[in-house]
Amino acid sequence: NSITFLISHFVFVSVPGPCDPDDLLDGVIFGAKYLGSTQLKSDKNPSTNARMKQAQEAVDRIKAPEGESQPMTEVDLFISTQRIKVLSADTQEAMMDHPLQMISYIADIGSIVVLMARRKPACCMICHVFNSDDAQVIAQAIGQAFGVAYQQFLHANGIKASELKPSEYSDYLGTQELYNGDLVHFSDSDNIREVSISKAPGEIVGVAVVESGWGSILPTVVVANLLHGGPAERCGALSIGDRIMSVNSTSLVGLPITTCQSIIRDLKNQAEVKLSIVHCPPVTMAIIKRPDPKFQLGFSVEDGIICSLMRGGIAERGGIRVGHRIIEINGQSVVATPHEKIIHILTNAVGEIHLKTMPASTYRLLTGQDTPVFL
Known part of the structure; x- marks a missing residue:
C-alpha cells in the first residue's frame, strides 16, 4: 500500500543524439585519449564564435x-544527465568530475573533443582536450544529455515544455536553490573530529552502525547505538548520528555496509582505535521548496519510510534521501501518524516544506523494534 509522488512511466520525447535517452540517465561510456587541460579567461556569456x-x-x-x-x-569518458566524469582506463579512478550544469561548451574539431567547464571566479574556464575517433559522437552525446536533463527537469517539477523555453532553463534552476543541511554541516571544521578509543585487546569497540541513506553527500556509516559501558561509550566523544569517515586511517566512505562492519569487527584485538568522524545530530533536516501542488515532490513513501527518489526533482534538491523515516513535517511529529494521513499532509503541502528524517534502521533501534548488533 504505497503512494508514489513519482510519475512511474515517464516516456522521453525523442531527444536527437547517438544514445538511447534512458541510457543517459544511468550514464554511457566512450573511450578517448586525454591530452591535457588548460585554463582560459572568459566573458560571462560569450558568443558561439568566441x-x-x-x-x-x-x-x-x-x-x-x-x-x-x-x-x-587512455581514459573512459562517462556521460550522464547528472555529470561528466573522466576515468583512468586502467584503474577506473576518477580524474575529473563535473556536474553537467557546469559544462558551458563542447566542441569537436576533427578527432579532437574540447570540454569547457566553468570555474570560480566566473571569468575563468577550464578546458579539457581529448582525442578520439568518436569525437563527433561524444560531442553529440553530451548535447543529448543536456536535452534529456532538461526534459527530466521539467517533468520532475511538473512543468509543461510549452510553458518554459529552453533558454529559461538555467534561470529557473537558479531560482530552485539547492538545500542540503549536510553541505553546511560538513563544511564546518568544528564538526570534524578525531576520536581515540582505548580498550582491552579482545574487547569489541561497542558500536552499532547503519547506512547514511542514498542521497547523502557523505555516504558512509552512521553510529546508531552505543553499547552501555563499552569502549565507544566510555570514551565520551561519540554520539548517535555521528558519521564515521575512517577507522585507523582506513576510509569507510562509499563502502558497502557489510564491508564497514567487517572492518570495525576486525578491530577486536586492537588496544587503541582511532576514528575520524563528522559529529552529526541523529535527525536530518530537509527543506523542499514547492510553489504549487502541480509540482511533483519526486519521492515515494511507504509507512513513513522514503523508498524511492527522483533524480533532479525538488525533493532530491531539498536533501531527501532513500531509507530514511520521516519524523516531523513542518514541526508536526508524524511518528505515530497513519500512512494515509502522512500522504494527505505531503500531497497538500506547499511553500517551504520542512521535513525531519533519520535512517529507518536507527529509528527502529532507538524505539526497541530491532536489537542492535554491536561490533
Missing part, C-alpha cells in the same frame, strides 16, 4: 608541435 575560438586556443596550447610525440592517457 567559444569556438577559445576551444581552438585550448587545442593549440595543449597539442604537441608537429613532429613531436604527444603525451596522452
Whole structure:
C-alpha cells in the first residue's frame, strides 16, 4: 500500500543524439585519449564564435608541435544527465568530475573533443582536450544529455515544455536553490573530529552502525547505538548520528555496509582505535521548496519510510534521501501518524516544506523494534 509522488512511466520525447535517452540517465561510456587541460579567461556569456575560438586556443596550447610525440592517457569518458566524469582506463579512478550544469561548451574539431567547464571566479574556464575517433559522437552525446536533463527537469517539477523555453532553463534552476543541511554541516571544521578509543585487546569497540541513506553527500556509516559501558561509550566523544569517515586511517566512505562492519569487527584485538568522524545530530533536516501542488515532490513513501527518489526533482534538491523515516513535517511529529494521513499532509503541502528524517534502521533501534548488533 504505497503512494508514489513519482510519475512511474515517464516516456522521453525523442531527444536527437547517438544514445538511447534512458541510457543517459544511468550514464554511457566512450573511450578517448586525454591530452591535457588548460585554463582560459572568459566573458560571462560569450558568443558561439568566441567559444569556438577559445576551444581552438585550448587545442593549440595543449597539442604537441608537429613532429613531436604527444603525451596522452587512455581514459573512459562517462556521460550522464547528472555529470561528466573522466576515468583512468586502467584503474577506473576518477580524474575529473563535473556536474553537467557546469559544462558551458563542447566542441569537436576533427578527432579532437574540447570540454569547457566553468570555474570560480566566473571569468575563468577550464578546458579539457581529448582525442578520439568518436569525437563527433561524444560531442553529440553530451548535447543529448543536456536535452534529456532538461526534459527530466521539467517533468520532475511538473512543468509543461510549452510553458518554459529552453533558454529559461538555467534561470529557473537558479531560482530552485539547492538545500542540503549536510553541505553546511560538513563544511564546518568544528564538526570534524578525531576520536581515540582505548580498550582491552579482545574487547569489541561497542558500536552499532547503519547506512547514511542514498542521497547523502557523505555516504558512509552512521553510529546508531552505543553499547552501555563499552569502549565507544566510555570514551565520551561519540554520539548517535555521528558519521564515521575512517577507522585507523582506513576510509569507510562509499563502502558497502557489510564491508564497514567487517572492518570495525576486525578491530577486536586492537588496544587503541582511532576514528575520524563528522559529529552529526541523529535527525536530518530537509527543506523542499514547492510553489504549487502541480509540482511533483519526486519521492515515494511507504509507512513513513522514503523508498524511492527522483533524480533532479525538488525533493532530491531539498536533501531527501532513500531509507530514511520521516519524523516531523513542518514541526508536526508524524511518528505515530497513519500512512494515509502522512500522504494527505505531503500531497497538500506547499511553500517551504520542512521535513525531519533519520535512517529507518536507527529509528527502529532507538524505539526497541530491532536489537542492535554491536561490533
